[in-house]
Amino acid sequence: MLANTLEYKGHPLQRKDNIIYYGSFSDSHIIMLQILDTKKVSNLDVATRVSVQLQLTDPSIKTREKIVKKTEKDSLYNAIDVAAVWLERALSSR
Secondary structure: OOOOOOEEOOEEEEEEOOEEEEOOOOOOEEEEEEEEEEEEEOOEEEEEEEEEEEEEOOOOOOHHHHEEEEEEEOOHHHHHHHHHHHHHHHHHOO
């Protein structure tokens, strides 16, 4: 893992545009956070609607069948909070 990789509770965070991946693709599960809506707060875009999906990382599974759980939250903080719990539970049940 690179020294400048951002982590939350021991798992890497990677962002591409409005999608944040939480976890490692080498594990059985990963979280996809998608920022659906934002609002301006002091010249910053703040997420106001975030989709959270717990997904399987197995490349042999079709994209639609990879989704284990999903929900929407009203802030990035609430979304990452749920994501951390879901990911820990999924990875501990291996």
